[in-house]
Amino acid sequence: MSIGATWAGTHTFGAAELIDARSIPEVQDAVAGADGPVRALGTRHSFNDLADSAGRLVTVTGIPAEPEVDESTRTVTVGAGTRYGELAVWLEARGWALHNMGSLPHISVAGAVATGTHGSGLANGCLSDAVAGLSYVNAAGELAYARRGDEGFAGLVVGLGAYGIVVRVTLDIQPTYRVRQDVYRGLSWEAALGDLRGIMGAGYSVSLFTMWDEPTIQQAWRKTRIGVGEDPQDGWQGARFETAAESGLVDVPPANLTVKGGVPGPWLERLPHFRLDQTPSNGDEIQTEYFVAIDDGADALRAVRELGPEIAPHLLVSELRTIAADELWLSGAYGRDTLAIHFTWRNSPAAVAALTPRIERALAPFGARPHWGKVNTMTAERIAAVTPRLADARAQFESLDPAGRFANDHLRRLGIRL
Ligand SMILES: Cc1cc2nc3c(=O)[nH]c(=O)nc-3n(C[C@H](O)[C@H](O)[C@H](O)COP(=O)(O)OP(=O)(O)OC[C@H]3O[C@@H](n4cnc5c(N)ncnc54)[C@H](O)[C@@H]3O)c2cc1C
Known part of the structure; x- marks a missing residue:
């Protein structure tokens, strides 16, 4: 059965199957049990074949959001497939806010963060800059965690789905405004x-x-x-x-x-x-x-x-x-x-x-x-010339996923995976 296309219809997915996971163990099973390549799909708002896979796609948008605020660190941890708009309503009801939003609130947190989605403001970093921690399912199907300050963390946040499937994201928050x-x-x-x-x-x-x-x-x-x-x-x-x-x-x-x-x-x-x-x-x-x-x-x-x-x-x-x-x-x-x-x-x-x-x-x-x-x-070549840390990011992706399970044609074409 066809998986359909991106939100704007600009790319029709070629992946053989889409697994709509309802829990983190289901994501782990979907990765561990895949015969070949596997990649994460968010809310499909990208315009190219970045999210596609020659094998299986897994979406975490159906996993309950279950947001948890940690007032001491001023962070919220939330299901990665949650739409920004839904998280925003939940935070606002409790007196909290994010530093910024993209132009539309319909995109998933993980998908937006994985591509460096941004709003505007000279003093506002992109949405990914608010990421303080990530839980992800790695190439072996195990649950892994990385936090700000860990070695290599800066290479995982704008991760393009290239090393795993992110299942929970921790974001900086601030009092509502x-x-x-x-x-x-x-x-x-x-x-x-x-x-x-x-x-x-x-x-x-x-x-x-x-x-x-x-x-x-x-x-x-x-x-x-x-x-x-x-x-x-x-x-x-x-x-x-x-x-x-x-x-x-x-x-x-x-x-x-x-x-x-x-x-x-x-x-x-x-x-x-x-x-x-x-x-x-x-x-x-x-x-x-x-x-x-x-x-x-x-x-x-x-x-x-x-x-x-x-x-x-x-x-x-x-x-x-x-x-x-x-x-x-x-x-x-x-x-x-x-x-x-x-x-x-x-x-x-x-x-x-x-x-x-x-x-x-x-x-x-x-x-x-x-x-x-x-x-x-x-x-x-051009992308490598303007992306100073691309080789470091690629080396980290290759070391986390040596068999290239999370690679796809798009990432190989861009030189982000081998
Ligand atoms: C109408 C419209 C307005 C937009 N406005 C803005 C804007 O204001 N600012 C801006 O910067 N961009 C904007 N975009 C682009 C959009 O924010 C990005 O394309 C973003 O990646 C979309 O998120 P998504 O959940 O749809 O991800 P998808 O398109 O589904 O996937 C994008 C990438 O994220 C990865 N990914 C998704 N989920 C996970 C996961 N759980 N774990 C690991 N990787 C994952 C995928 O593998 C893929 O590589 C807009 C797009 C549209 C259609």
């Missing part, structure tokens, strides 16, 4: 490129949305923590302040998006762009995304803008966000404060296939790294 979300229209490119750090730092989490060919940036979303320097002003950087609480984005209806217009709300209802109870994004789409150092950000954006008139007809929208530097070996923000340059394309595979290498060439002088969960055409 409230956020307001303000939309500005008409921010000039001159202002954005003239002081990119200043613009992207004008809030807890700032996103810019553009079609690249418009004279001014279409929308700037400033998400500000209540009580921490929120300062909504009409005329900020010459942009117009939009007061409506419901504001659309390209063809995403306002009702699918979190509340704006400066209305204060809990972190989990303002930091994601999409509401948990609605369909996220467009669905009929392809995503690509690249990471450059924020200090190269303005020049990188100028380079992409040169292609703007060719990009725009095939684009739904692009989003520019920031990620604080981290030390996770395969994180897109490893070692550098980062500007994330994201493209949500119309579902036109031929146009995306033609434009993607050109964008990659334009961004190459800035050492651009790809988002692991999205479409890219970068070669293994």
Whole structure:
């Protein structure tokens, strides 16, 4: 029976079977009892064949979340297949919060963490940066545990499913907080490129949305923590302040998006762009995304803008966000404060296939790294050149899984597994 496709339909899985585990021992049996390769599948929100397996897929999304807070370490330990949105509701009800969210709350914790999924904010690391510990089923089907500070831990967090199946994740938490979300229209490119750090730092989490060919940036979303320097002003950087609480984005209806217009709300209802109870994004789409150092950000954006008139007809929208530097070996923000340059394309595979290498060439002088969960055409050589700890990560994966049970074509193509 076919296992189906990724959420956006961009890859049809070729794995022979999918095991929907209901407990950790079932995951152990699924790994120990597999004849050949085996890999973890999350909520299928990646756009490529990263999660696929030539043998068996195992999902832990059906294992009960059973969150446990440890107040002394300010962490929560939760079933790895839990959706961020569900964990967020549980935490909020108990007065706790995460530092950030991706644009949609529907993704699983393990799947998001495994690919270095991020939100925005100059001081906010990617979601993986909040991981304090991981329980995983290793190649022998045994339960293993690794925690922050252990040797090699920084190579396991953004792990791409390459060494085991993560079953429980421990995440840093903090007391709950409230956020307001303000939309500005008409921010000039001159202002954005003239002081990119200043613009992207004008809030807890700032996103810019553009079609690249418009004279001014279409929308700037400033998400500000209540009580921490929120300062909504009409005329900020010459942009117009939009007061409506419901504001659309390209063809995403306002009702699918979190509340704006400066209305204060809990972190989990303002930091994601999409509401948990609605369909996220467009669905009929392809995503690509690249990471450059924020200090190269303005020049990188100028380079992409040169292609703007060719990009725009095939684009739904692009989003520019920031990620604080981290030390996770395969994180897109490893070692550098980062500007994330994201493209949500119309579902036109031929146009995306033609434009993607050109964008990659334009961004190459800035050492651009790809988002692991999205479409890219970068070669293994190029990826190795921009991922300083790739060889260390690969060596650790090979030593934990010498028989290559968790390897797949995608990881071999990228040079992440042998
Ligand atoms: C509409 C939309 C919006 C998005 N927004 C953002 C965003 O704001 N920021 C961003 O950075 N990305 C974003 N993404 C990308 C998305 O966050 C990543 O692709 C993420 O990996 C999806 O998680 P998943 O659970 O669907 O993982 P899957 O796509 O199912 O799997 C991804 C990888 O994780 C591994 N994995 C999954 N579960 C486990 C496990 N239990 N143990 C070990 N490995 C595991 C898989 O083997 C695979 O390698 C978005 C995607 C979509 C479709």
